[in-house]
Amino acid sequence: MPASPSTNPPRRLAVIGGGPAGLMAAETARAAGVEVDLYEAKGSVGRKFLIAGKGGLNLTHGEPRPDFDRRFGAREFDVAGWLDDFDGDALREWARGFGIETYVGTSGRVFPMDRKAAPLLRGWVRRLREDGVRFHVQHRWLGWGDDGALRFVTPEGETLVRADAVVLALGGGSWPQLGSDGAWAPWLAARGVDVAPLQPSNCGFDIGWSEHFATRHAGAPLKPVIAHWRDEHGVEHALQGECMVTATGLEGSLVYALSATLRDAIARDGSAALQLDLAPGRDLARLRHDLSAPRAGRTLSEHLRRHAGITGAKAALLYEVLAKPQLNDIDVLATTIKRLPLVLKRARPIAEAISSAGGVRLEAMGDDLMLNALPGTFAAGEMLDWEAPTGGYLLTACFASGQRAARGAVAWLGATVRS
Secondary structure (H helix, E strand, O other): OOOOOOOOOOOEEEEEOOOHHHHHHHHHHHHOOOEEEEEOOOOOOOHHHHHHOOOOOOOEEOOOOOHHHHOOHHHHHHHHHHHHHOOHHHHHHHHHOOOOOEEEOOOOEEEEOOOOOHHHHHHHHHHHHHOOOEEEOOOEEEEEOOOOOEEEEEOOEEEEEOOOEEEEOOOOOOOHHHOOOOOOHHHHHHOOOOEEEEEEEOOOEEOOOOHHHHHHHOOOEEEEEEEEEEOOOOOEEEEEEEEEEOOOEEEOHHHHHOHHHHHHHHHHHOOEEEEEEOOOOOOHHHHHHHHOOOOOOOOHHHHHHHHHOOOHHHHHHHHHHOOHHHHOOHHHHHHHHHOEEEEEOEEOOHHHOOEEEEEEOHHHEOOOOEEOOOOOEEEOHHHEOOOOOOOOHHHHHHHHHHHHHHHHHHHHHHHHHHO
């Protein structure tokens, strides 16, 4: 017979981490009647969410499934399971519940009509408080005590917390100033959880420009360009987009989309080869023809501008990779414009990355995201071993995994009551 409420007090869930995954876990569990305490290391929740929304909150992407699922690479089928319960359309409908209407931009990215993150976050936190979620900010998790209690350090000192179940939503290793510092990894590993090393994802790469080029062109956009690269099987791929010159190399949406492939190539081969088509609108034959026009005393830079549409940082890149005799060879110049060769030496540090790869391996947990080594402890969000390009894919999967983990926790708590 079910136990009566008088003899079985409400089950208590501790959610550790106040990003989208943690907040969604708190919402899901509270809606199921579970008592929820949410702990956040910083003075307020959702800080990375707010920073991500500074340039316009990219909430999700309008790409239909299963194409959407393929953006998660090797973890496509795992993440697809989460998305079966809460996908991009569900996320848009959820936002509508706060009065936040969304639209699909020309790139397929989905934004709130006002493009702001703060109104959505404020409404979400307010509703969670009204629903009974208890927030504990400035509580930085330190792992477990000897008796299994959760350890937190607060402005008043260390405190121990006991809960019937736990959802960890601690983020990855990027943006440590906002709380995602990966400090949890050795604590989980010490308890038998298989944790893959954290690596930068959606990051820039170092090339090693000359001082002259870096000084003059850092911050300059390269658009549009087409990136050409080969995968680990030698198969060639191409993708058009935009990127930006940095003082040390390249970054931007096009580079971020390739970051996993480029990072893994550097780990495997010591460097990664990338070629840029600086003139996507002209084929090689046309470029040769256009550049063969008499220069009539004009400089090469002016000739490139007039006859190839190459200016600014694009023109400077040609001077960076070609010697003077090559610049005056029409065939070499045209070929280089279509396939400018670059060697990427290393990814930028994880602290600068938009997101991270690595973390708790999905093989170390069940479909409900409960850790095999720690019954009653679930994990969600970026601390799990998956990655995706920017464009709303990351955020959608964080929401979906938070819901999945909370549902798992609710089911586990129910099972422990019945037993």
